[in-house]
Amino acid sequence: MSRIPPALLYLTIYNPTLQPTGPNNDDDEDAEEQAHVLFYTARERAVSRDKILRQVGLAKALVNFSSMLGAETPCENVHSQSRRMIMLSPEPNFWIHACVELAKTPRQVTPKRNAPKTKGKEPVAKPEVVYDHHDGSLSDLALRTHIQRGYELFKLIHGSFTSIISTLGQQALELQLERFFTVWAWKWDADEDTTFSLHLGLPLHPLYRSLTTILDEFASQLSFDTTTFLINAAQVIPSTSLLKSGYAPTLPGHIGTRIPPSPPPVLKASSSTGTVVLPKTHTPPEESGPKSSEKPQDAKPSFMPMPHMNLDMRNIKWSWPGYLTFGRAKSGGSPSIPPTPAEPETSQTNAHSVPQDSTKEEHAGEEEAAASPLATPPMAIDTESLQDAISSDHALSTQPPTPSLNTAPLSSQNDEHAVSTAESVPSSDEAGEEAPSEKSDGEASKEDELISDDSQGRTHDSADAEEQDNTPSEEVEAVVARDEELPLPIYLPTTVHLSSGDDATMTRKKRVWHATLHTMTFALVVDYDHPQEQLPPTTDVAKLFRDVEFVIKSEETKVLEASIPTVTKLLEPQDKHIIVTGPFTVSSQGGFTSRSEHFFSGQQILRSDLDAQEVFSRGANPQHWYVSRRCPGGDDVDDSTSGEAYMEIARKESTLTDVDNALAGIVRRFVEG
Known part of the structure; x- marks a missing residue:
């Protein structure tokens, strides 16, 4: 049978010294007892006042009876066959009483053999369900620790019971207890809290001894007294001042719940690559399109039915890759590989009207594409067909250069071609009036500058592409991570109530400023009216994060180098x-x-x-x-x-x-x- 986990039955907070605040009714004998109850919640949605007073009266009787026996500590817990009753007094005259049902397993009850038989169609009584309770499913120390932490959290957020009732009154205390403990009680899963390490304390960072020294050194440079600590991946790095304070168990845990979620990481690349910076997360296709309410009438549905397979295969345009094409075998030669069938006509018709500068730009683009690590290997070109297709004055050579990763030979060839072209054009001094120059000196100089700039630009671009291809990806990532500026953390405030002096029941407001960067949070406790301008700069906080992270990374490296796993281990x-x-x-x-x-x-x-x-x-x-x-x-x-x-x-x-x-x-x- 299935096991039913332990669960809370009811929770109440009372003070037996309180008196009724309203007019006293002599007919109501339970008015004084009801005034003692400050808070009550139960699994049952509606509980009568008599039942509440009986449950609170039982807790009072157990405490009074144990104190009459001369015990140093009053009654703390009571065991029964199916329940655990916990009594906790966090402040003088204030008691928190909880009743938790043990884990149980339903047991099937077999009917008795000597039971009288039923006559006719008389209804048969349903068998009674019997449960077997597990006595070891709950620990008294774990229950008391959980209730004590709930009180400390309430005290941290709202203040102690004594301070609230002395400053704001009993009604304000009842209202704050209702708002806090109603939510806290029914979020409590007693079955999940049975893990042994949960009620022992907050986890410390394994390197907290060396990291505490860095944090103390940072706090010593501040001009005011404060309590500081760090939170790294749900582990606490305390300072010496936090270890000596009395609010160590609750404060870091509460600040850990106030840390905002980190933004999604961004993929960044070097500026030389020209890659657009995009977030790591992507938008689903259905969200990128128009919404359902704004969808046009002629929009296609998201699911298209499969058509009948009666297509004319001759009209289908197959876009095979270049290495799957088949050319005609010429007489006396190897079969040629024509261009891809996706754009054969465009490359032939544009070849007649391509000027020399645009041809150079196309070759530069081909070299850059060949220099990229994802480029396909060069293919053989049908030079005869290409020569027939090109008929302009600026025709290419019969054997075009093969693209390669090294672009220096191509740039030198372009420079020589530009020089020979300039020498072939007669100048105005040599030709005189017989051969007038087609362009003026100013236009010729501008054209030479454009040609030289174009060749230099292609040379630099090809050199950058070559250097990027030869540089390992690990080195690029290291350079990007080194040159990337880390964002500065932002201070966020949290108001808390902390004890002042030796009296733990009297609290006052204080403010905790915390700043988070990635998985690390820095927090410092100051007075409530402390100005934000006097806080340490966020640049110093970012430097503190880098120092702590450096110590953690270096120690992890030493541990990995020292520990060599074996098969036995x-x-x-x-x-x-x-x-x-x-x-x-x-x-x-x-x-x-x-x-x-x-x-x-x-x-x-x-x-x-x-x-x-x-x-x-x-x-x-x-x-x-x-x-x-x-x-x-x-x-x-x-x-x-x-x-x-x-x-x-x-x-x-x-x-x-x-x-x-x-x-x-x-x-x-x-x-x-």
């Missing part, structure tokens, strides 16, 4: 680990996405009052090792004196000693940096 399963250091986590290269109950149980034991230092467990199918251990989180985090390390080893032949040594090595390398 590729075939054997890789170990996975994650280390918790304060409010952040550092995981293995492939990530840590385990859902094993062994890790949830190990974390529960480590954070209990049993003073356990490490927990070893092994599964039956598959036979993996699961290790949980207390470890120092590093000297760069203040509250990291008791970090945690979790590791999964998938090798069956590993012994307990091998598992212990593997985890000890990972912890040692992390602490040493």
Whole structure:
């Protein structure tokens, strides 16, 4: 049968010290109890007031009963056969109470053998559906962490419960709770949140130690006190000021949701190629045409029916490529290859009226086409037919030059032809009156300048085409990337509420300015009225991005050069680990996405009052090792004196000693940096 995932039943926020604000009605005995409830939402669309008060009253009774027993902490969670009840007090006298149903599987109930038989057509009662609930589908720590993060997000956006009710009143607090937690509660998927690494903390960049130094150096050059951090591909690069602050877990995650989507990449080419710059994305054919409402009446439909195959094959114009044409074999010679049948008449009729300059331009165009890397190889030309077709005074030679990648011989031939033509024309001094010149000296000089400019232009163009063809594509891309100017990031503001001083319940407005370039975001926290003109220039921020990216690329290159994969390493399963250091986590290269109950149980034991230092467990199918251990989180985090390390080893032949040594090595390398 299909498994039904865990789901939220109801969520409520209450304060047992609140009193009714309106006129007190003596007949209404539940008015005071109702005044305690600030927010309530349930899976059922309509819930009576009596049911709400019973559910809130049960939570109050459990908390009061546990406090009467002299426990240091009041009741935090209650287990039943089908539910989990979580009680969390984020601020004094304020409680968040959630009830979540466990994952369940419907079970088919067989009818009893001794059941009385029905007579006639009496309706048979439907069998009762029985569910088997999975007790290990939810973790108390994971549920509490998720609710705590929801409160911290509300506090970051709107402020704390105490500050809102003291400045704006109870009605304003109820309105803001309704707007935020109604959406937040029903976006919560408890089944997806069962991944072990989701409730541990925000992921740190693997090179955060060296990158934090660059960020601290950049922040030290600012003229005002601020808290800075970087976000690169959903990984946080914190500064020292962020590690020492109390809002580290929530602030970077909230700013990560405010990052605008990056624009589509643009394909750019060198200016010498003359390629038009186009975006990488393309418009679908149906969008490029007219819309359906503006479509003309004579427009063809998008789908054309297939016609009957009764076409006259003699009237079809076949456009075969040049290498599939068949010419007539002349007597005593090899068969000639005529031009392509698409334009035979045009090339013959225009040959009589082509001047010399245009002929040179055509040859220059043919040389450029031959110099391109996509050009087809030169073909043999029927010189006799070409000589018969050309009858003008400026006829070409019987053997035209074959196009080649090197255009220097062609330019020299054109220059010699221009010089010989100029010498053959008699000047005015030699011929005198017998042979008057057809053009004046000024017109002749202009013509010579045009011819020389034309030949030089063709020479430069052919040289550029030759250089472009000989240059590898990798070098061209490197030059384009080097000469291309990176766009500057733009500052965007986000208003947040952060705690001031030692009192975490009192918040005030602050502003976070963040700038994004590609996948990297720089953010700094300043006062709410801090002028934007005093922010660091975007050119400095772009330089910071380049420095960070350079360190990341260089480190990745070293790792690739040092690690040589072998067949054994590729075939054997890789170990996975994650280390918790304060409010952040550092995981293995492939990530840590385990859902094993062994890790949830190990974390529960480590954070209990049993003073356990490490927990070893092994599964039956598959036979993996699961290790949980207390470890120092590093000297760069203040509250990291008791970090945690979790590791999964998938090798069956590993012994307990091998598992212990593997985890000890990972912890040692992390602490040493």
